[in-house]
Amino acid sequence: MADKCDLCLLGLIVLSSLLTGTSGVDDAHVFISSGVNVSLSCNNDLSDCKSTSWTYSRYSSVKLIDRGIKNKDTERHERLSLESDCSLNIKNVTEEDYGYYSCSQYVNGAQQGPGAYVYLHVLHVSSSSSSSSSSSSSSSSSSQTEISPGRSVTLSCQLYSYIPCDCMSPCDYLFSSEGLELLWVNQTGVDLKTDSRYQILSSSYHCMITLTTTLLNEDANREWRCQLTRRDQLKTSVTYTVKYSDPADPASETAGLLYRVIVSIVEIAVFAAPTVILLQIICARRAGRKDSKRPEEIEMPTILQ
Incomplete structure (x- = not known):
C-alpha cells in the first residue's frame, strides 16, 4: 500500500508540473463543457498523419486512431476525426469523454518527436x-x-x-x-x-x-x-x-377560452340546424294541407236552434 501511494504521489508531482507547464514534455489539461466540439493537439513532425496514433485511457487503454486509421470498434468513433495537423477532433463532447489522451508518431519503429499527452476534463x-x-x-x-x-x-x-x-x-x-x-x-x-x-x-x-x-x-x-x-x-x-413548457400568460389563456367558447357554439349550431329545418318543413306541409281543403269541407259552426 505504501509503495502504491508513493507511486501515486510521484504521479501527482508529475501532474502538478504538467498543470504549471514546467514539464519538458508537451502535456496539456483541457477544460471543456459538454455539448461542444474540442480539438486535442498532437506534436506533428510529419508531412501526413499515416503514422499517427491516438490512445485513450481511463482505467484501461483503447486505441482510437491506429497509424492514421480510425478504430470503428469504439462506440464514439463517429464523433472522432483527424485534422490535417493530426489533432484529434471530438464532436459533441459528453461527460463520458473525460480522461487521458496520448498521441504518438512512429516511423520504422522510431518515435518522431516527443509526443503529446492531454488530460481532458x-x-x-x-x-x-x-x-x-x-x-x-x-x-x-x-x-x-x-x-x-x-x-x-x-x-x-x-x-x-x-x-x-x-x-x-x-x-x-x-x-x-x-x-x-x-x-x-x-x-x-x-x-x-x-x-x-x-x-x-x-x-x-x-x-x-x-x-x-x-x-x-x-x-x-x-x-x-x-x-x-x-x-x-x-x-x-x-x-x-x-x-x-406552458408559460402562464393571462392574455393567452383568455384567447384560448374564447376560442373554446366559439367552437362550442359552432358545434351546437351545426347539430341543431338540421332539426330546425326539419321542423320548418313539417310545419309548412301541415299549413299547405289546411289551405288545400274545399270550401264545402270546411266545417261550419253549429247554430243554436
Whole structure:
C-alpha cells in the first residue's frame, strides 16, 4: 500500500508540473463543457498523419486512431476525426469523454518527436425538478423544458476529471493545489451565493456544485451559468436557460377560452340546424294541407236552434 501511494504521489508531482507547464514534455489539461466540439493537439513532425496514433485511457487503454486509421470498434468513433495537423477532433463532447489522451508518431519503429499527452476534463450540468404531487428528472447541458412555475429545480454542475491515483480524490487534489473553483452565477456574472433565494452546496471531493430554487413566473428565459475558474481565470462554463413548457400568460389563456367558447357554439349550431329545418318543413306541409281543403269541407259552426 505504501509503495502504491508513493507511486501515486510521484504521479501527482508529475501532474502538478504538467498543470504549471514546467514539464519538458508537451502535456496539456483541457477544460471543456459538454455539448461542444474540442480539438486535442498532437506534436506533428510529419508531412501526413499515416503514422499517427491516438490512445485513450481511463482505467484501461483503447486505441482510437491506429497509424492514421480510425478504430470503428469504439462506440464514439463517429464523433472522432483527424485534422490535417493530426489533432484529434471530438464532436459533441459528453461527460463520458473525460480522461487521458496520448498521441504518438512512429516511423520504422522510431518515435518522431516527443509526443503529446492531454488530460481532458468535461464540465456538465444535469437537472431535476419536483412538485408536491410529482417529480421528474432529466439531463441537459443547456436548458430544461419540462418545468413550470412553482416547481423546485436542482441543477447539478460537475467537473468530470481523471487522475491515475487511488490514494486520494482527483477533485480534492485539483481543487486544493491548482486553485480550481466552481461557481453558479447569474446573467450579469454575480455569484448566486449572495442571494438567499438560492441554496448552493459544493463538494470538492466530487467536483460538484448544486443550485436549488423554486421557480417563479419571471424566471422564464432566465439564464444561470455554472463556471469553472482556475486561480480566478475562467476556463469553461455551462449555461442553463429556464424554458417553461406552458408559460402562464393571462392574455393567452383568455384567447384560448374564447376560442373554446366559439367552437362550442359552432358545434351546437351545426347539430341543431338540421332539426330546425326539419321542423320548418313539417310545419309548412301541415299549413299547405289546411289551405288545400274545399270550401264545402270546411266545417261550419253549429247554430243554436
